[in-house]
Amino acid sequence: MATKRSVEFKLYAPNAKNVTVAGDFNKWNPMAMKMKRDGNGTWKTKVSLNSGRHEYKFVVDGNWWTDPACKNNSTNSMGSQNSVLSL
Numbered sequence: 256m257a258t259k260r261s262v263e264f265k266l267y268a269p270n271a272k273n274v275t276v277a278g279d280f281n282k283w284n285p286m287a288m289k290m291k292r293d294g295n296g297t298w299k300t301k302v303s304l305n306s307g308r309h310e311y312k313f314v315v316d317g318n319w320w321t322d323p324a325c326k327n328n329s330t331n332s333m334g335s336q337n338s339v340l341s342l
Contacts (some may be wrong), residue, residue: 258306260342264288264313266322269296271315278311278337280304285314310337 264276274290280302281287290298290313298313310329313320321328322338331337 259303260306261301262304262340262342263299263301264290264311264322265324266290266298266313266315266320267296268298268313268315271298273316274298275314276300276302276311277314277319278309280309280311285319304340304342306342309340309342311340312337 266274268274274292275285276288276290277283277285288300288302290300292298310331311322313322321336325338325340327339327341328336329339
Protein backbone atom coordinates (compact mmCIF):
# COMPACT_ATOMS: atom_id res chain seq x y z
CA MET A 256 0.00 0.00 0.00
CA ALA A 257 1.40 3.39 -1.01
CA THR A 258 1.89 6.04 1.64
CA LYS A 259 0.19 9.39 1.05
CA ARG A 260 2.10 12.60 1.75
CA SER A 261 0.93 16.19 1.78
CA VAL A 262 2.95 18.30 -0.66
CA GLU A 263 2.79 22.07 -1.11
CA PHE A 264 3.53 23.34 -4.60
CA LYS A 265 4.70 26.97 -4.70
CA LEU A 266 5.60 29.31 -7.55
CA TYR A 267 6.53 32.98 -7.41
CA ALA A 268 4.75 34.61 -10.35
CA PRO A 269 3.43 38.01 -9.18
CA ASN A 270 2.16 39.10 -12.61
CA ALA A 271 0.31 35.85 -13.41
CA LYS A 272 -3.47 35.84 -13.64
CA ASN A 273 -3.97 32.06 -13.40
CA VAL A 274 -1.64 29.27 -12.22
CA THR A 275 -2.31 25.54 -11.99
CA VAL A 276 -0.14 22.45 -11.47
CA ALA A 277 -0.36 19.48 -13.83
CA GLY A 278 1.46 16.18 -13.58
CA ASP A 279 1.31 12.43 -13.73
CA PHE A 280 -0.78 12.53 -10.52
CA ASN A 281 -3.70 14.28 -12.31
CA LYS A 282 -3.24 12.91 -15.85
CA TRP A 283 -1.54 16.16 -16.93
CA ASN A 284 -4.87 18.00 -16.73
CA PRO A 285 -3.93 21.72 -16.78
CA MET A 286 -7.22 22.69 -15.10
CA ALA A 287 -7.37 20.04 -12.35
CA MET A 288 -5.39 21.80 -9.61
CA LYS A 289 -5.79 25.55 -9.37
CA MET A 290 -3.37 27.47 -7.19
CA LYS A 291 -4.10 30.55 -5.05
CA ARG A 292 -1.95 33.68 -4.97
CA ASP A 293 -0.89 35.12 -1.64
CA GLY A 294 -0.27 38.82 -1.02
CA ASN A 295 3.39 38.50 -2.05
CA GLY A 296 2.80 37.07 -5.54
CA THR A 297 3.48 33.44 -4.62
CA TRP A 298 0.99 30.88 -5.88
CA LYS A 299 0.36 27.82 -3.66
CA THR A 300 -1.66 24.64 -3.43
CA LYS A 301 -1.48 21.55 -1.21
CA VAL A 302 -1.88 18.10 -2.71
CA SER A 303 -1.94 14.61 -1.21
CA LEU A 304 0.34 12.35 -3.27
CA ASN A 305 1.39 8.72 -3.07
CA SER A 306 5.03 8.12 -2.18
CA GLY A 307 7.28 7.62 -5.19
CA ARG A 308 8.40 9.65 -8.21
CA HIS A 309 6.16 12.28 -9.78
CA GLU A 310 6.67 14.51 -12.83
CA TYR A 311 4.90 17.86 -13.03
CA LYS A 312 4.81 21.36 -14.50
CA PHE A 313 3.12 24.62 -13.65
CA VAL A 314 0.70 26.15 -16.16
CA VAL A 315 1.01 29.94 -15.95
CA ASP A 316 -1.55 31.85 -18.00
CA GLY A 317 -1.62 28.95 -20.47
CA ASN A 318 2.18 28.50 -20.67
CA TRP A 319 3.87 25.37 -19.29
CA TRP A 320 6.76 26.09 -16.86
CA THR A 321 9.15 23.82 -15.04
CA ASP A 322 9.50 24.54 -11.34
CA PRO A 323 12.45 26.94 -10.91
CA ALA A 324 12.88 25.73 -7.30
CA CYS A 325 13.15 22.05 -8.34
CA LYS A 326 16.66 20.78 -9.01
CA ASN A 327 15.51 17.51 -10.62
CA ASN A 328 14.23 17.47 -14.20
CA SER A 329 13.48 14.80 -16.77
CA THR A 330 13.13 15.05 -20.54
CA ASN A 331 9.55 14.30 -21.60
CA SER A 332 8.15 12.83 -24.82
CA MET A 333 7.68 16.35 -26.24
CA GLY A 334 11.41 17.07 -25.98
CA SER A 335 11.04 19.59 -23.15
CA GLN A 336 11.66 19.19 -19.43
CA ASN A 337 9.38 18.17 -16.56
CA SER A 338 10.14 18.83 -12.91
CA VAL A 339 10.59 15.68 -10.83
CA LEU A 340 9.48 15.23 -7.22
CA SER A 341 10.49 12.12 -5.25
CA LEU A 342 8.60 11.28 -2.06
